[in-house]
Amino acid sequence: MTLKLDKVNRGPHLSTLVASSISREIAQGRLMPGDQLPTEQQLAQTFGVSRNVVREAIARLRSEGRIWSQQGRGAFVADQPNATTLTIDYEALQQAAAFQSLFELRGILEVEAAALAAKRRTGDDLMTMKDALVTMRDAPYGSVMWLKTDLEFHKTVAAATGNLYMVQFLTFVSERVRESILASGNQQRSEDLAAVTLGEHQRILDAIEAGDGDKARDAMRAHLHGAANRVGLAGEQSE
Amino acid sequence: MTLKLDKVNRGPHLSTLVASSISREIAQGRLMPGDQLPTEQQLAQTFGVSRNVVREAIARLRSEGRIWSQQGRGAFVADQPNATTLTIDYEALQQAAAFQSLFELRGILEVEAAALAAKRRTGDDLMTMKDALVTMRDAPYGSVMWLKTDLEFHKTVAAATGNLYMVQFLTFVSERVRESILASGNQQRSEDLAAVTLGEHQRILDAIEAGDGDKARDAMRAHLHGAANRVGLAGEQSE
């Protein structure tokens, strides 16, 4: 029997819950930039935890740039929410709308990355992509090796753009998407899908190799559209 | 005298120092992925702080995905460093290649955002954009008010996509770009540029109002191309 246990034992840490709670207050506008947060004592009381836990939560929010605090005065909501880091709340992603938004964002980046890659790819890039496809062909659909190689293919496309931040952003977004998909756990397995997916990848590679940006864009768009269906994101209206 | 003080008043917080210190250990490879950190007691002793401070530092590192901890076992260095946050190093952006990459990334997002906004914008969105253009028209080119309104216009376009993360990502990227431009300080001032820039904005707005995605895409692309020239980023080959 294949037991399916929860992937992550979603942080039982109280400080995480408190931080998410405050974070939500800010996101939903109940705490406006510049506003002063309740005192640590009050927060501890309202949440029913010790002041210590509240402090850990605040330390976290401070590091994320969402709030700032000064000894003797208090803690305040930061004017520009995201100072130097960009954070995606895991809990928020459980909601369908958020997931769909993130998926769309990933689509935009991947599609344009494919187009840029077609223009700028080097011989080494092509080699790496081909290797990835070969490895994927031998791996069973949905296996760890398959997923890993799939990720590597896309990462190579991103790297082939020559854009230093494309890889960083795309892996970041893709990771979040992948987590959500795994968490929802509604992926089908089939031999046919393997062939279909491989074909999509192959077309992307062909277009990139040919240096045809528009074709690469279309191929990547088709691939992502197919992936969305495979995951169960049907309600997607493209232009 | 214009005093130029350190941008960030490097948090006097002890927890920040401890977190940075541990973070450095990880970055420099003295703590490898999977390694177990010293116990909180030991860390508190070696750093000469209370265990409470160590815990706040660990809470921060945990939220950054650098380490994970489990009750009864200990704290360990995470395998994949970037779990939930995305960071862009400020120093790295000083290099031209990095800046150009980020500018390109922003372009991709803005252009597609404009196209999506043309399809999905509401009446309120159009109102906000129009207000922004009026305000910008009255503000002197390059003034604080002008920059602020410019930012708001773009943010409204991003919001009009209905994509929950478009605003977040775009403001994040734009902020980094803006910082770099301000730091380099090579922007020209002129009355003509004000009119040109306003015209570009107007064309974007018109396309969005008309619901013409392709036109909005082109208008935004033209605007960014113009902005690149104004900032002195000439070497940009679009397909």
Next chain:
DNA sequence: ACTTACATGGTTATCATACAACACTGGTCT
């Protein structure tokens, strides 16, 4: 031999309290 139950030590998670450092307010004194 193998499994189960229990005991023990070590670690994190949380709580509670106390004190120090700092900001703000209001009154007093000059």
Next chain:
DNA sequence: AGACCAGTGTTGTATGATAACCATGTAAGT
């Protein structure tokens, strides 16, 4: 009015204690 000063509230830090949990070893039971 302006300077000084005490008082109060808040964050920052320290300290000790307790609960929950993991890992390991050992004894009891099968």
